[in-house]
Amino acid sequence: IVATVMLFGAWLVGEVTELNRRTTRSLSQTSDFLQTVLDALPAGVFLQDRAGRITSVNRYLHQLLGGSRAEALAEDRGTHDSARNNLETIRALAGDPKSPVQVGEIKKPDGESVPVQVSRHPVALDGEAQVILVQDLSDQQKLRELDLMLHRLLEGWDIGVIFLDAADRVRIHNEAARRYLQFDDNINGRSGVDILQRLGLKAPGRDRKPAGGMETVLNDRYLLVDRAIWHKSPDGRPWTVLTIHDITERKKAELEIQRARNLSSLGQIAAGVAHELRNPLTSIKGFAQLALEQKDLEKSKKHTEVVLRQTSHMQEILDRFLFMAKPSQPSYQVADLREIVLWVWELLYNESLHREVRLEKKLPPEALTVRVDPQLMRQVILNLVNNAFDATPPGGSVRLEAGAAGHEVHLTVTDTGSGIPAHQLDEVFVPFFTTKEKGSGLGLAISHELVRKHGGTLSVESSGSGTSFRIVLPRLDPGPPAENLQPHAV
Numbered sequence: 406i407v408a409t410v411m412l413f414g415a416w417l418v419g420e421v422t423e424l425n426r427r428t429t430r431s432l433s434q435t436s437d438f439l440q441t442v443l444d445a446l447p448a449g450v451f452l453q454d455r456a457g458r459i460t461s462v463n464r465y466l467h468q469l470l471g472g473s474r475a476e477a478l479a480e481d482r483g484t485h486d487s488a489r490n491n492l493e494t495i496r497a498l499a500g501d502p503k504s505p506v507q508v509g510e511i512k513k514p515d516g517e518s519v520p521v522q523v524s525r526h527p528v529a530l531d532g533e534a535q536v537i538l539v540q541d542l543s544d545q546q547k548l549r550e551l552d553l554m555l556h557r558l559l560e561g562w563d564i565g566v567i568f569l570d571a572a573d574r575v576r577i578h579n580e581a582a583r584r585y586l587q588f589d590d591n592i593n594g595r596s597g598v599d600i601l602q603r604l605g606l607k608a609p610g611r612d613r614k615p616a617g618g619m620e621t622v623l624n625d626r627y628l629l630v631d632r633a634i635w636h637k638s639p640d641g642r643p644w645t646v647l648t649i650h651d652i653t654e655r656k657k658a659e660l661e662i663q664r665a666r667n668l669s670s671l672g673q674i675a676a677g678v679a680h681e682l683r684n685p686l687t688s689i690k691g692f693a694q695l696a697l698e699q700k701d702l703e704k705s706k707k708h709t710e711v712v713l714r715q716t717s718h719m720q721e722i723l724d725r726f727l728f729m730a731k732p733s734q735p736s737y738q739v740a741d742l743r744e745i746v747l748w749v750w751e752l753l754y755n756e757s758l759h760r761e762v763r764l765e766k767k768l769p770p771e772a773l774t775v776r777v778d779p780q781l782m783r784q785v786i787l788n789l790v791n792n793a794f795d796a797t798p799p800g801g802s803v804r805l806e807a808g809a810a811g812h813e814v815h816l817t818v819t820d821t822g823s824g825i826p827a828h829q830l831d832e833v834f835v836p837f838f839t840t841k842e843k844g845s846g847l848g849l850a851i852s853h854e855l856v857r858k859h860g861g862t863l864s865v866e867s868s869g870s871g872t873s874f875r876i877v878l879p880r881l882d883p884g885p886p887a888e889n890l891q892p893h894a895v
Contacts, residue, residue: 444463444464444465446463446465447465448465448538448539448540448541449465449466449469449470449495449521449538449540449541450462450463450466450536450537450539451463451466451536452534452536452537453499453534453535453536453537454534459492460534466539467488469491469521469539469541470488470491470492470511487513490512491511494510495509495511495523495537495539496537498521499524499525499535499537505525505526506523506524507522507523507524508520508522508523508542509521509523519541519543520541520542520543521539523538523539523540524537524540525537525538526538559577559578559579562581563651564648564649564650565578565579565583565586565648565649566581566582566646566647566648567600567646567647567649568645568647569644569645569646569647570642570644571638571642571644573597573598573601573645574595574596575593575595575596575600576644577593578592578593581649581651582647582649585623585626585628586600586603586604586623587624600647601647603623604619604621604623604628604630604647604649605621606619606632619631619632620652620656626651627651627655627656628650628651629649629650629652630647631647632647633646633648686715686719689715689716693712734858735777735781735855735859736778736780737776738776738779739776740774740775740776740777740779740782741772741774741775742773742774742775742807742814742816742878743768743772743773743807745777745782745783745786746766746768746786746805746816747766747768749786749787749790750764750766750805752787753787753790753791753794756794757803760794760797760799761799761800762794762799762800762801763801763802763803764803764805765803765804765805766804766806767805767806768807769808769809773809773814774814774880775859775879775880775881776859776879776881777878778859781858782859784852785852785855785856785876786816786818786876788849789874790805790818792874793818793819793820793822793872796820796871796872797820797821798822801820801821801822802820802821803818803821804817804819804820805817806819809880811880812879813877813878813879814878814879814880815877816876817873817875817876818873818875819871819872819873820872821870822872823869824867824868824869824870824871825865825867830865833849833865834849834850834863835850836850856876856878860878860879861876861879862876863875864877
């Protein structure tokens with residue numbers, strides 16, 4: 406029996422020893438896990454037991470204190486005066502009975518002050534204990550200082566600036582923005598959708614894209630609005646940045662200049678009409694008087710015929726002028742620009758031989774599909790080629806070259822004449838302006854308006870070796886190449 410009892414006692418002692426070993430290992434693992442969690446926190450943390458002893462300090466806090474983890478745990482036995490003083494300051498703040506949250510300062514080893522917020526949180530962890538949190542406020546203070554600096558900087562600008570966060574709410578703005586939008590109060594926190602609508606912009610939603618150079622009129626002011634996307638915002642989400650420029654004075658100046666140009670053009674048009682009609686009117690008046698004085702009916706008939714011809718000439722001038730002022734609506738069709746160019750080339754080829762001027766063409770193999778009024782477009786090209794003939798001396802050449810680039814087709818009519826003086830290039834499309842002795846000055850003005858009616862542009866370049874007029878039109882989906890068109894120069 407005694408032997409049995411002794412064996413049982415030995416077994417029991419072994420089991421208890423193993424249980425204690427396992428418990429100690431488990432507690433050690435739990436402590437290590439807790440320390441790992443604490444070290445991962447972005448704030449200083451230390452645990453304090455009921456007796457006020459520090460039982461654990463995380464990595465952030467011992468770096469903030471300026472000492473080692475061992476010194477913090479050793480408390481008054483530490484050799485680092487700065488760390489010990491900082492710890493005492495934090496414990497004093499945490500022990501303040503007035504409030505569980507206190508704000509104070511600790512010192513870095515170099516003497517620089519660091520603002521901190523200390524808070525205590527009672528917990529039941531192996532008996533009554535406290536968790537003390539220490540937050541470094543220096544980053545927040547710097548952010549507040551930067552925010553204040555940004556606001557002061559923006560307030561000094563005459564450009565309106567508004568920052569909208571990812572939820573389209575106003576986060577930052579300046580006084581100029583409030584003034585342009587006529588807001589009396591602070592608009593931070595206000596929904597930006599209303600502001601975007603006032604400025605004629607859509608809320609960006611998910612698809613945030615920059616938009617620049619949009620002009621709008623608000624409260625009798627001309628505003629130029631730019632929208633940019635700020636991807637590196639404080640919260641890491643894309644913000645919208647609106648800049649608002651007041652361009653009222655510039656716009657008024659531009660309108661005044663445009664009004665002066667219109668008046669100048671109107672004066673030129675009036676002078677041109679008067680000049681074009683003066684000659685036939687003089688002839689009409691003179692021959693009408695002769696017809697009245699003439700007793701010979703045959704001679705009187707000839708005078709009357711002259712009057713009728715001059716009247717028809719006046720009617721033609723007025724018809725062209727009215728067409729330029731209010732051109733008829735084109736009858737649009739889908740056409741191949743190459744065919745229109747080829748038609749003009751065949752029509753004027755004999756004329757080029759008579760003038761001793763080479764008429765060349767270069768057409769691409771692919772179709773140049775456009776939506777035009779073929780008759781009006783032929784009229785434009787005929788006018789450009791005839792003008793080129795008039796400018797080109799015998800032995801020279803006139804070249805028609807068509808092509809495409811992207812969503813546009815183009816046709817260039819180039820001559821080898823003496824060119825147009827640089828100071829007259831801006832006036833070639835003005836009605837009644839002409840460099841010809843017998844020109845009306847309406848052909849290019851009408852051609853320019855017709856091309857514009859087709860959604861295109863007509864431009865001119867000139868030098869001492871010749872002049873080029875270039876038509877650019879929107880291109881439709883290209884079709885297959887036409888076999889009967891010659892792609893090479895002829």
